[in-house]
Amino acid sequence: MAKRVQARRLDGIDHDPWVEFVKMASEFDAVNLGQGFPDFPPPDFAVEAFQHALSSDFMLNQYTRAFVIIIEPFFDCYEPMTLMAGGHPVFVTLKPGPTRDGELDSSSNWQLDPTELASKFTSHTKALILNTPNNPVGKVFSKAELELVASLCQQHDVICIADEVYQWLVYDGYQHVSIASLPGMWERTLTIGSAGKTFSATGWKVGWVLGPDSLMKHLRTVHQNSIYHCPTQGQVAVAQSFEHEQLHFGQPSSYFAQFPQAMQRTRDQMICSLQSVGLKPVVPQGSYFFMTDISDFKSKMPDLPGDVDEPYDRRFIKWMIKTKGLVAIPVSTFYSVPHRKIFDHYVRFCFVKDESTLQAMDEKLQKWKKELRP
Amino acid sequence: MFLAQRRLCSLESRAKFLKTIYSSKILGLPTSAKMSLKITNAKRIEGLDSNVWIEFTKLAADPSVVNLGQGLPDISPPVYVKEELSKIAAIDSLNQYTRGFGHPSLVKALSCLYEKIYQKQINPNKEILVTVGAYGSLFNTIQGLIDEGDEVIVIVPFYDCYESMVRMAGATPVFIPLRPKPVDGKKWSSSDWTLDPQELASKFNSKTKAIILNTPHNPIGKVYTKEELQVIADLCIKYDTLCISDEVYEWLVYTGNKHVKIATFPGMWERTITIGSAGKTFSVTGWKLGWSIGPNHLIKHLQTVQQNTVYTCATPLQEALAQAFWIDIKRMDDPECYFNSLPKELEVKRDRMIHLLESLGLKPIVPDGGYFIIADVSSLDADLSDMKDSNEPYDYKFVKWMTKNKKLSAIPVSAFCNTETKLQFEKFVRFCFIKKDSTLDAAEEIIKGWNRQKS
Numbered sequence: 091m092a093k094r095v096q097a098r099r100l101d102g103i104d105h106d107p108w109v110e111f112v113k114m115a116s117e118f119d120a121v122n123l124g125q126g127f128p129d130f131p132p133p134d135f136a137v138e139a140f141q142h143a144l145s146s147d148f149m150l151n152q153y154t155r156a157f158v159i160i161i162e163p164f165f166d167c168y169e170p171m172t173l174m175a176g177g178h179p180v181f182v183t184l185k186p187g188p189t190r191d192g193e194l195d196s197s198s199n200w201q202l203d204p205t206e207l208a209s210k211f212t213s214h215t216k217a218l219i220l221n222t223p224n225n226p227v228g229k230v231f232s233k234a235e236l237e238l239v240a241s242l243c244q245q246h247d248v249i250c251i252a253d254e255v256y257q258w259l260v261y262d263g264y265q266h267v268s269i270a271s272l273p274g275m276w277e278r279t280l281t282i283g284s285a286g287k288t289f290s291a292t293g294w295k296v297g298w299v300l301g302p303d304s305l306m307k308h309l310r311t312v313h314q315n316s317i318y319h320c321p322t323q324g325q326v327a328v329a330q331s332f333e334h335e336q337l338h339f340g341q342p343s344s345y346f347a348q349f350p351q352a353m354q355r356t357r358d359q360m361i362c363s364l365q366s367v368g369l370k371p372v373v374p375q376g377s378y379f380f381m382t383d384i385s386d387f388k389s390k391m392p393d394l395p396g397d398v399d400e401p402y403d404r405r406f407i408k409w410m411i412k413t414k415g416l417v418a419i420p421v422s423t424f425y426s427v428p429h430r431k432i433f434d435h436y437v438r439f440c441f442v443k444d445e446s447t448l449q450a451m452d453e454k455l456q457k458w459k460k461e462l463r464p
Numbered sequence: 465m466f467l468a469q470r471r472l473c474s475l476e477s478r479a480k481f482l483k484t485i486y487s488s489k490i491l492g493l494p495t496s497a498k499m500s501l502k503i504t505n506a507k508r509i510e511g512l513d514s515n516v517w518i519e520f521t522k523l524a525a526d527p528s529v530v531n532l533g534q535g536l537p538d539i540s541p542p543v544y545v546k547e548e549l550s551k552i553a554a555i556d557s558l559n560q561y562t563r564g565f566g567h568p569s570l571v572k573a574l575s576c577l578y579e580k581i582y583q584k585q586i587n588p589n590k591e592i593l594v595t596v597g598a599y600g601s602l603f604n605t606i607q608g609l610i611d612e613g614d615e616v617i618v619i620v621p622f623y624d625c626y627e628s629m630v631r632m633a634g635a636t637p638v639f640i641p642l643r644p645k646p647v648d649g650k651k652w653s654s655s656d657w658t659l660d661p662q663e664l665a666s667k668f669n670s671k672t673k674a675i676i677l678n679t680p681h682n683p684i685g686k687v688y689t690k691e692e693l694q695v696i697a698d699l700c701i702k703y704d705t706l707c708i709s710d711e712v713y714e715w716l717v718y719t720g721n722k723h724v725k726i727a728t729f730p731g732m733w734e735r736t737i738t739i740g741s742a743g744k745t746f747s748v749t750g751w752k753l754g755w756s757i758g759p760n761h762l763i764k765h766l767q768t769v770q771q772n773t774v775y776t777c778a779t780p781l782q783e784a785l786a787q788a789f790w791i792d793i794k795r796m797d798d799p800e801c802y803f804n805s806l807p808k809e810l811e812v813k814r815d816r817m818i819h820l821l822e823s824l825g826l827k828p829i830v831p832d833g834g835y836f837i838i839a840d841v842s843s844l845d846a847d848l849s850d851m852k853d854s855n856e857p858y859d860y861k862f863v864k865w866m867t868k869n870k871k872l873s874a875i876p877v878s879a880f881c882n883t884e885t886k887l888q889f890e891k892f893v894r895f896c897f898i899k900k901d902s903t904l905d906a907a908e909e910i911i912k913g914w915n916r917q918k919s
Contacts, residue, residue, distance in 0.1 A: 096765040097611045097633065131556035138781070140553045170772045174607075175506065249503055274650075278503060291559045293779030308505040311513040316603040317596040322750030323549075323776050428654045 093436045099174050114408065121450045123360075123439045124417035126225070126378045130444040132291040133345050136333045139325035140294070143150075152346045156216035163424035163433065164251065165225050172219075182210050183425045184227060186372070193371040194361070196381065197229040198264075199458070205239055211242055217249040218242075220269060223256040226381055226424050226438040228374020230264045233272075249305070250275065255284035255297070256377040258346045259442075264375045270300070277302045285328040287378070288444070290349070293323040324409040353378075353442055360441045363451065369456045381421055381436040386394065389437050401434035408436075415454045504880045512628045516879035523864065524873040530665060530906045531864075534837060535682070537898040539746040539809075544800050545746050545792055549784035556613055565767050565784035566594030566755070573789035574740075574755055580796070582728055583755075590760040593767055593775050596753035598712045598741040601766070602629055603816050604773075605708050605737045608765035610635045614673035619659065621880035621889055623710065627674050638667050639882050642684065644829075654686040661695050668699050674706035675699075677726060680713040683880055683894040685831020687721045697729045706762070707732065712741035712754070713801045713834040718811045721832040727758070734759050737766070737896050742785050746802065747898070751781045784826040810835060810897065815902055817897040820911050825918075828895075835898040838877055842891040857890035866893075872910045 114121045122129075122411035131137060158172045160239040162183045172179045184200040220239060231239075243250050257266045266341035270279035280301040286292035299309060338344040345437055357380065361371045388402050396405035410416050421436035422429075443451075517534060531538075532749040552558050565571070571588035579586050586592065595601040602625060607816035612634030618626050620641040630637045642657040677696060678690040688696075700707050709726050718724045727736040737758040737886070743749035756766050795801045814831065821828040821839050826840035841862055849883060851861045859876030867873040897904070 096768075099611075100608060100765055100768045125561070127560040132559050137553060137559070140559075141550060167775070168774060169761070172770050174769075247503065263556060286561075290553060293558060293560045293776075295774065295776060297780040303504070307513065308509060311505070311509045312632075314515045314518070315509070315512055315625060315632050316599065317752065317774065318599045318625070319597065319752055321749070321752045321781055324781075389816075421695055 092249070099176065099304050114411050117128070118411050118415065120417045121416045121447060121454055122417045123372035123441070123443065123447075123451065124419045126442070127137075127286075127292045127438045128175050128290040128442045128444075129447050130290065133287050133331075133349075135345075136289040136291060136327065136331040139334065140291075140323065141324040142330065143323040144267045153251040155327040157212065159210050159213045159215060159218040159248075160426075161218075161220065161224075162426060162429060163224075163226055163421055164219070165221060166423055168221075169426065170217050177216065179426065180215070182212050183429065184224070184229065195370070196231075197224070197227045197372055197374045197376075197380075198431055199371070200227050200229050200239075202235070206382075207238070208242055211248065213246070215246055215248050217251055219251045219253065221253040222269075222376075223254075223260060223266065223376025225377050226379050226419070226421055226436075227372065228377045228380050230266060231269075233304050235256070236267055236269045237273060240269055240275050243278060244274045248278070250279040252279055252281045254281055255287045257283065257355060259350050259378065261350060261378040262356065262375060265346055266376065277304070280305055285324070285331075286436050289331050290347070294327065296320060296324045296328050356443065356448065357441045359448060360439065360451070363448075363455050364439065367455055367462060369437075371439075378442040380439050380441065383435060384416075384437055385435045401430045403434045403437050407437055414458050416451065486867060493630075494896065507679045508634060516624055516794050516875065518575045518877055520863065520879075520904045521871065523867050526867075526871075529867055529871045529873050530872050530903060532897070532899065532903075532907060532909060534894045535877045535896050535898070537835075538748060539747060539900045541747045542788070545748060545784070545788045547593060548787040549780065551720075552780045552783045552787070555780075555783075558783050560779065561776055562779040562782060564771055564776045565589065566592055566777075567779060567786065568790075568867050569786040570594055570753075573793065574757070577789060578580040582725065582733075582735070586757065587760065588768055591757060591763055593756045593763055593770060595754045595756060595766075595773055596745060596777055597752040598710065598739050599625065600774070600777075601737075601739040601754045601756040602626070602708070602710065606630060606633050606635075606767040606768040607773075608769045609706060609737075610673055611761065613671070615669070615671045617664075617667050617675040618674055619675075621679060621877055622676070624879055625684050626649070627882060635673065637882065638672070639885060640664055640667050641885050641888060642681075642686065645686070647872070652827055652829045654681070654684045654833075655689075656827055657684050657696070657829070658692065664695065665699060665807075668703045668705065670703070672703055672705050674708050675808060676708045676710065678710040679726075680711075680716060680723065680831075680833025680912075682834055683836045683875070683877055684829060685834040685836055685838075687717055687723060687832040688726075688740060690724050693724055693726045693729065697732050700735060701731045703736070706737040709736055709738045711738055714740065715745055716807050716810060716835055717812065717833040719806060723833065734761070737762055742781075745808070746785070746788055751779055751785065751874060752784055753777060753781055767857065813897045813899065813904060817895060817907075820908055821895070824911055824914060836894050836896050838892045838894045840891045841893045847904055857886050859890050859893050863893060870910055870914055872907060879909075 115124060128257060157180050160168050160179050160181055162181050165379050168199040169179050182202060183203060186195060187199045187201060189195045189199060229311045252269050260266045268281055270276050270281045283298050285296040287292050333352050335345055335392045355426060364371055366380055368386055374380040384406055387406060394405040394409045401422040403422050407418055407420045418439045422434045425433050476601045500859060520533050533800050571592045571594065574592050575586045575588035579653060595604055606629045610633040614635040615638050616630045616635050618637045618639050622641050625635050640663060640827050646656050675759055707726055714723050722913050725738060727733050727738050737756050740755050742751050742753040756763060769853065777909060792801045798813060816836055818828050818830055825843055826839040828837045831837055846862055846865050848861045848865050854861060857878040863876045865876050875894045877894050878886040878890045881889050
């Protein structure tokens with residue numbers, strides 16, 4: 091075709107960070123601690139629920155129905171989705187406070203500057219995207235921090251899009267708070283959840299959004315003019331899995347208690363292992379991930395191969411995949427383009443992995459450690 | 465349909481569960497009475513909120529109603545299709561994310577199948593995209609390739625989402641109706657409905673970005689002939705226009721007819737996106753898997769939309785679909801192959817439904833493909849007097865009356881029309897015949913009773 095084919099709404103959003111690293115992971119047969127998916131199965135009751143959903147009733151094979159503030163670092167799709175809708179992303183950065191010598195940095199140490207945040211709101215601000223627990227930092231926003239965001243949203247009449255997919259993965263006794271439960275927030279908040287992250291079944295692709303009908307009706311309009319339905323069996327399996335959990339809620343037998351406990355152990359194990367090669371983890375309060383500071387590597391090996399203008403963390407990851415056989419994700423991917431060069435000294439590891447993956451990781455790290463010795 | 469509804473009620477318990485979490489935290493303050501002026505919908509969805517399916521599905525949800533409305537098979541999918549899914553659910557890795565643009569084994573199977581049909585190589589990674597149903601393919605195509613201010617030609621009657629998706633993209637639908645030319649002495653057939661070539665040509669201009677083609681056609685059941693497709697192809701090439709070809713019913717073509725793919729015509733591969741559906745291919749509408757096939761310079765834009773919307777489709781369903789395809793790809797000349805057995809099975813049901821509608825005194829249009837039949841119901845002279853104040857089209861009122869009084873539901877054909885053409889089609893009602901024998905038996909009982917009342 092001679093004329094331009096693609097719609098203007100796609101301009102600038104065609105690049106995808108995941109494709110490159112997933113490809114490299116398989117090419118170099120590396121241990122994949124990059125992309126965020128569990129490499130262990132969903133709990134038995136969830137798998138059984140899905141099996142049950144498939145075999146019980148064959149009819150389940152049929153149908154069953156301005157300016158956006160983005161907090162950096164952000165899950166990468168927030169920006170292109172905003173752009174595709176013709177919106178303007180406005181970024182505000184979580185900044186790490188100072189850490190004491192000898193102490194590991196923590197995600198709770200990464201905070202928004204209240205004055206800076208307030209300055210981002212204007213009469214043209216339509217929405218703010220909040221992700222808690224946060225990917226990639228692992229921060230669990232405290233009630234006080236949420237109250238600050240809430241008061242600004244109310245003051246400026248802004249919608250809050252709360253991505254809470256990791257709501258059940260909170261560690262060290264921290265509490266997940268939903269901003270929609272704060273006074274004045276229910277009517278202006280859309281809260282997003284995920285079966286994939288709740289039940290370790292990312293491949294089921296069932297998610298949900300909760301909110302007041304006055305907002306939900308518009309989401310339904312988009313829904314009926316895009317995919318219209320979600321797969322029936324996946325939804326039934328999620329429903330039955332929740333029914334199972336409802337019986338155990340608040341008890342030690344609950345998957346929502348056991349799973350974060352197990353992941354906390356894995357997190358601690360991985361944090362310990364990675365430190366042995368000079369990586370400096372930021373201990374996450376929640377989510378599947380933690381970042382590690384690679385500034386030491388940046389000062390010792392500043393000239394890793396890569397494209398002109400390629401941020402350091404991307405070049406570090408490629409080097410790590412090729413020479414150390416480990417995959418992680420460069421955190422600059424989760425920053426707006428102008429800030430990538432500033433925040434290019436962190437890489438993100440996923441610790442929601444099976445024992446066998448952790449063992450494979452340890453083997454690679456042993457080799458790496460040996461190579462460090464003079 | 466009823467059983468699925470009952471299962472779906474268990475989804476309510478999930479809502480209740482999540483309420484448990486929130487209610488313990490909500491501080492009991494009333495929601496603000498202040499009306500927000502800023503919190504309004506995006507302009508792109510203005511006027512798109514009503515939906516015929518939602519309205520009529522609700523009506524037909526009454527378990528005592530025989531539902532010939534929504535195109536929902538109540539026949540069982542093939543056994544091996546369900547078995548594959550069962551096996552796959554137990555495989556750990558298949559419960560996690562897969563490749564965003566399509567699970568590798570599925571795109572490979574689709575490529576293998578369609579290479580035979582297109583008689584050309586189809587790159588599974590670059591020329592195929594797996595989407596959430598054919599709906600998802602339509603959405604990705606329209607969002608990816610249609611801009612604000614573009615014109616898109618839509619043939620009336622049309623599957624209802626074409627108009628709303630085009631409008632949501634900020635483009636203008638340009639309508640052209642299929643016009644009936646019944647032949648005397650012959651049963652009225654879907655092939656008697658055609659496009660006037662001059663009228664069609666007059667709809668094309670420099671702003672025309674695409675034409676949406678649906679063959680076999682919903683609701684009429686028309687299977688476009690080679691000659692008819694050539695007229696469309698010539699215009700697409702002359703005006704450098706895209707063709708979005710919705711071919712979800714491609715396997716459902718009856719004796720004496722052949723499904724022809726416009727993308728196989730000279731000069732058309734490079735400007736056509738062809739859409740298919742697992743739901744319609746294997747009678748598993750609830751799996752919500754569809755695909756777009758086309759040249760990479762178009763598919764890549766659909767992929768961009770995909771990575772900025774759903775990102776991936778469900779893994780276990782894609783793997784099961786791939787396995788099901790391999791079973792049938794190996795036996796495409798076999799009568800046992802579902803692509804051959806389903807249309808045979810449906811042709812019998814089609815003929816039965818035609819007969820039933822004729823027994824009511826109706827003149828149904830015999831479809832050459834698809835799983836719907838439309839018929840002019842005005843001769844039944846139904847008493848719609850208690851709905852006389854409603855300004856809904858005749859067929860909407862008729863279907864509501866028929867659902868309530870005869871316990872038989874269908875879909876009004878004017879739902880498939882734009883405002884200007886609704887009057888042309890408002891006497892027609894669409895019946896779905898991909899139903900099990902007991903459903904058709906129940907429909908037969910209703911029709912017999914109706915006949916008795918008439919006489």
